[in-house]
Amino acid sequence: xxxxxxxxxxxxxxxxxxxxxxxxxxxxxxxxxxxxxxxxxxxxxxxxxxxxxxxxxxxxxxxxxxxxxxxxxxxxxxxxxxxxxxxxxxxxxxxxxxxxxxxxxxxxxxxxxxxxxxxxxxxxxxxxxxxxxxxxxxxxxxxxxxxxxxxxxxxxxxxxxxxxxxxxxxxxxxxxxxxxxxxxxxxxxxxxxxxxxxxxxxxxxxxx
Amino acid sequence: xxxxxxxxxxxxxxxxxxxxxxxxxxxxxxxxxxxxxxxxxxxxxxxxxxxxxxxxxxxxxxxxxxxxxxxxxxxxxxxxxxxxxxxxxxxxxxxxxxxxxxxxxxxxxxxxxxxxxxxxxxxxxxxxxxxxxxxxxxxxxxxxxxxxxxxxxxxxxxxxxxxxxxxxxxxxxxxxxxxxxxxxxxx
Numbered sequence: 001x002x003x004x005x006x007x008x009x010x011x012x013x014x015x016x017x018x019x020x021x022x023x024x025x026x027x028x029x030x031x032x033x034x035x036x037x038x039x040x041x042x043x044x045x046x047x048x049x050x051x052x053x054x055x056x057x058x059x060x061x062x063x064x065x066x067x068x069x070x071x072x073x074x075x076x077x078x079x080x081x082x083x084x085x086x087x088x089x090x091x092x093x094x095x096x097x098x099x100x101x102x103x104x105x106x107x108x109x110x111x112x113x114x115x116x117x118x119x120x121x122x123x124x125x126x127x128x129x130x131x132x133x134x135x136x137x138x139x140x141x142x143x144x145x146x147x148x149x150x151x152x153x154x155x156x157x158x159x160x161x162x163x164x165x166x167x168x169x170x171x172x173x174x175x176x177x178x179x180x181x182x183x184x185x186x187x188x189x190x191x192x193x194x195x196x197x198x199x200x201x202x203x204x205x206x207x208x
Numbered sequence: 209x210x211x212x213x214x215x216x217x218x219x220x221x222x223x224x225x226x227x228x229x230x231x232x233x234x235x236x237x238x239x240x241x242x243x244x245x246x247x248x249x250x251x252x253x254x255x256x257x258x259x260x261x262x263x264x265x266x267x268x269x270x271x272x273x274x275x276x277x278x279x280x281x282x283x284x285x286x287x288x289x290x291x292x293x294x295x296x297x298x299x300x301x302x303x304x305x306x307x308x309x310x311x312x313x314x315x316x317x318x319x320x321x322x323x324x325x326x327x328x329x330x331x332x333x334x335x336x337x338x339x340x341x342x343x344x345x346x347x348x349x350x351x352x353x354x355x356x357x358x359x360x361x362x363x364x365x366x367x368x369x370x371x372x373x374x375x376x377x378x379x380x381x382x383x384x385x386x387x388x389x390x391x392x393x394x395x
Contacts, residue, residue, distance in 0.1 A: 027257075035220050038232050043367070044220070086234045086283065170229065170343060172336070174367045180336055181393065188392075195391035196372055202384055 029095035037085035056103050076106040215241040215251040216307035218258050222373040223269040223290045224360040228346050233284040237306040258307045267377040270294045317382040326355040359385050
């Protein structure tokens with residue numbers, strides 16, 4: 001299996017710097033999860049994905065010692081995050097705790113499935129969290145959506161299509177805009193950058 | 209200035225007058241908000257912080273509920289339409305943790321006649337709608353002949369960060385918005 005995070009849309013999102021620094025912007029993460037939950041916001045999900053995927057990959061790899069299995073943990077964890085975002089309750093704990101709890105459960109499920117006996121080798125205390133979420137056992141049916149969403153979805157590997165299936169967030173991705181205008185993604189990115197630059201210099205003084 | 213007290217729905221989404229969006233509602237306090245909104249006068253979608261009065265002075269989108277449904281996973285879906293922008297004057301929180309705000313209506317762009325640029329933007333937007341079932345379903349009566357409507361919908365759809373989109377809440381930002389879209393879509 002190939003590395004999972006390479007397949008998702010690579011467009012810029014609001015994930016400006018949270019993944020790059022040691023400081024975790026908890027309220028930003030909460031906002032993103034909320035946007036995923038309420039709006040099926042694909043860009044917010046991409047931001048959450050970008051934040052967590054490398055961390056989960058790293059942690060899972062260090063526990064499982066397999067790139068492929070670690071990738072699977074990332075995949076399953078993030079698809080659960082997408083489906084269950086509305087169960088996240090920030091008054092009960094940090095977004096990171098919630099996501100890592102899902103990761104931990106996913107890992108145990110995976111191990112149970114493929115190597116039943118290995119499970120015993122992993123005890124709770126090697127995972128960076130404590131409580132397990134009782135809501136984890138709820139099941140959710142995916143929302144079947146139209147096939148007409150342009151852009152990235154049809155090009156994603158099957159598992160990732162599962163993740164994004166069901167969004168009805170209407171903001172376009174940069175990829176969708178590129179497809180719509182029949183231009184390379186790079187052109188779209190630089191147009192957006194230039195247009196924003198011009199706008200800001202123009203509005204600089206009389207910004208409302 | 210006339211003030212109204214409305215529930216606040218904190219959500220990072222950019223919505224201009226006549227813009228529509230679909231929301232999933234599940235938290236009890238927001239279910240309460242929906243029932244209040246159905247009885248009274250809608251609610252305000254607000255993308256800024258509601259904590260510590262930080263959002264006071266910012267702009268929100270006053271919406272009314274125009275349709276509702278249930279999602280396959282049993283959640284309440286509502287379609288809302290922005291009827292105007294509002295200035296957030298106070299923010300309070302009730303016993304159910306729902307925020308409420310005194311708001312005053314904020315004027316937005318005056319009506320603008322469609323010109324060459326906005327006509328091209330309109331044609332391009334039409335194509336987006338044709339390619340996208342959700343948008344078509346959400347907007348049974350699109351106004352492709354209104355320059356304001358076309359520019360506003362394009363801004364909502366563009367992959368640009370909220371903090372930048374918020375610049376177009378300003379009352380006299382129509383021309384900047386038009387040029388901005390022209391640079392991205394028509395250059």
